[in-house]
Amino acid sequence: MSALTILSLPNELLIAIAAAGQEDISTHSSTAQKVEWTLSRLCRRLRNTVVGAPTLWTKIEVSCDRLKDLAHSQRFSEILRLYLRRSVPLNVAVFLRERVGDSEPLTDWIIQVAAEINRVKWLSVVLASAEDDFTQEFAPLRCLAAPNLLHLEIANISVESTGRRPLELFSAGARKLSFARMYGCFPSPIPPWVSTLTHLQIENGSHQHFHSAADEMIYLSLIRTQPISLVYLHLDISMNFNTLPTDYQIHIPSLEFFAVYIDDTEGQEYLRDIMDFVDCPALTELVVIGSHGDQLLFVLNMSRFPRSSFPVLRSLSLINLDGCSCEQDMPHPTRTLSSHSTPLFPALSSLVIINHCFTPQLVKEIMGTEALPWPSLRTLTLCPSENISGVRSAVGDAVRQTPQSIPILRLSRALLFPLDWFEGRLDAIEVFDPEEVVKPFSGY
Ligand SMILES: *[C@@H]1O[C@H](CO)[C@@H](O)[C@H](O)[C@H]1NC(C)=O
Ligand SMILES: *[C@@H]1O[C@H](CO)[C@@H](O)[C@H](O)[C@H]1NC(C)=O
Ligand SMILES: *[C@@H]1O[C@H](CO)[C@@H](O)[C@H](O)[C@H]1NC(C)=O
Numbered sequence: 001m002s003a004l005t006i007l008s009l010p011n012e013l014l015i016a017i018a019a020a021g022q023e024d025i026s027t028h029s030s031t032a033q034k035v036e037w038t039l040s041r042l043c044r045r046l047r048n049t050v051v052g053a054p055t056l057w058t059k060i061e062v063s064c065d066r067l068k069d070l071a072h073s074q075r076f077s078e079i080l081r082l083y084l085r086r087s088v089p090l091n092v093a094v095f096l097r098e099r100v101g102d103s104e105p106l107t108d109w110i111i112q113v114a115a116e117i118n119r120v121k122w123l124s125v126v127l128a129s130a131e132d133d134f135t136q137e138f139a140p141l142r143c144l145a146a147p148n149l150l151h152l153e154i155a156n157i158s159v160e161s162t163g164r165r166p167l168e169l170f171s172a173g174a175r176k177l178s179f180a181r182m183y184g185c186f187p188s189p190i191p192p193w194v195s196t197l198t199h200l201q202i203e204n205g206s207h208q209h210f211h212s213a214a215d216e217m218i219y220l221s222l223i224r225t226q227p228i229s230l231v232y233l234h235l236d237i238s239m240n241f242n243t244l245p246t247d248y249q250i251h252i253p254s255l256e257f258f259a260v261y262i263d264d265t266e267g268q269e270y271l272r273d274i275m276d277f278v279d280c281p282a283l284t285e286l287v288v289i290g291s292h293g294d295q296l297l298f299v300l301n302m303s304r305f306p307r308s309s310f311p312v313l314r315s316l317s318l319i320n321l322d323g324c325s326c327e328q329d330m331p332h333p334t335r336t337l338s339s340h341s342t343p344l345f346p347a348l349s350s351l352v353i354i355n356h357c358f359t360p361q362l363v364k365e366i367m368g369t370e371a372l373p374w375p376s377l378r379t380l381t382l383c384p385s386e387n388i389s390g391v392r393s394a395v396g397d398a399v400r401q402t403p404q405s406i407p408i409l410r411l412s413r414a415l416l417f418p419l420d421w422f423e424g425r426l427d428a429i430e431v432f433d434p435e436e437v438v439k440p441f442s443g444y
């Protein structure tokens with residue numbers, strides 16, 4: 001379409017076309033390529049139309065990604081100001097990214113956002129600043145109420161990740177907030193808006209890096225003392241059971257997804273402990289990061305959990321991101337599975353085991369026995385990091401011995417190579433890319 005044809009259209013249509021051309025914020029295109037920006041520079045008629053259409057200025061993205069951008073940080077502040085002005089009176093989504101490690105531009109951006117907070121429905125801030133005084137940049141938001149905020153995301157992706165920082169935000173409330181993701185920092189003290197969240201994700205600063213045990217406890221007591229409607233909970237904190245009351249459990253009736261981290265120093269019983277800690281009867285998906293093969297063997301050998309039950313758990317994923325040397329350091333476990341009169345996981349259909357020690361033994365237990373703790377298992381996903389040939393032969397044995405009862409296998413490519421080991425029965429196997437499974441839990 002030539003510019004002339006465009007100009008013969010009525011304004012409403014022009015605006016609709018421009019709006020349709022706007023990209024999703026997540027594509028991170030630079031300001032220069034944005035459709036509202038381009039159109040507002042073409043000619044006066046377009047400019048007046050576009051500038052006068054607040055709806056075209058409601059997706060605000062300012063990102064200072066490269067060092068050379070820093071020299072123009074003034075310009076980013078101007079752009080933010082312009083979008084905030086042109087979008088009045090509509091609600092806005094604001095995405096601020098400062099990845100070069102200088103907090104100065106951010107300070108000004110936050111001040112601007114604070115002034116318009118009543119209109120902010122999405123707020124996402126990514127920063128890489130290594131400044132020590134974490135709370136400084138966010139101070140303008142500390143005591144505010146954010147009455148229209150639905151979605152909040154704050155990520156500190158600074159490489160020298162020495163520990164999560166407490167961050168106080170919107171302490172006067174954010175009554176519509178349903179999604180909060182904090183990466184490299186955590187909300188403290190417990191904000192009033194926790195009670196409306198359906199999604200809470202607190203990540204990074206490896207597990208031992210909470211400032212003190214007290215910080216960890218904040219989250220546990222939060223869950224215990226507030227009425228909570230969480231459906232999705234991802235907590236990258238280490239839970240020190242020694243400091244908890246012995247009858248302690250996380251009780252969240254609405255919870256469907258729970259991802260939790262295990263510190264690498266924990267012993268054989270820890271997976272049991274952490275699962276027994278979960279009292280969430282609606283839970284359908286559990287992801288444990290950092291578990292080990294011997295911990296799973298311990299669970300498999302139990303006839304029941306002391307307190308917990310998982311009546312509707314469909315998916316259990318055990319992911320070790322770092323690997324371990326247990327197979328060299330510890331004696332190989334002998335067969336352990338005792339029979340299960342009542343299944344531990346009656347509804348489990350998918351079991352994912354990534355990068356776990358003793359995977360050959362696990363395969364033997366999971367595939368080679370009648371007394372399964374999960375009568376409904378359909379899919380077993382395996383990606384071992386060591387003893388690939390041991391895993392291969394364990395799988396092959398199980399298939400030869402009990403061919404009718406084996407679940408569908410999803411194997412990593414490494415496990416499949418060489419292609420002929422499975423005696424021509426490759427059609428029974430799906431290949432999967434472990435990266436897909438691991439990615440949501442391994443960085444921002
Ligand atoms: C980001 O994290 C780094 C490393 O933990 C920390 O030193 C810094 O204070 C944080 N930056 C901000 C602005 O919070
Ligand atoms: C935390 O983030 C830093 C920087 O992005 C990364 O190097 C580190 O591996 C992350 N740690 C964890 C436990 O995710
Ligand atoms: C497995 O459980 C049985 C019965 O509870 C117990 O006797 C046995 O010692 C356990 N095996 C291991 C290796 O823990």
Ligand SMILES: *[C@@H]1O[C@H](CO)[C@@H](O)[C@H](O)[C@H]1NC(C)=O
Nearest residue numbers: 327360361387389390391394
């Ligand atoms: C690999 O697994 C097999 C099968 O369980 C076992 O016999 C063997 O000792 C393991 N090898 C190593 C190096 O751990």
Ligand SMILES: [Zn+2]
Nearest residue numbers: 292324326357
């Ligand atoms: Zn291990």
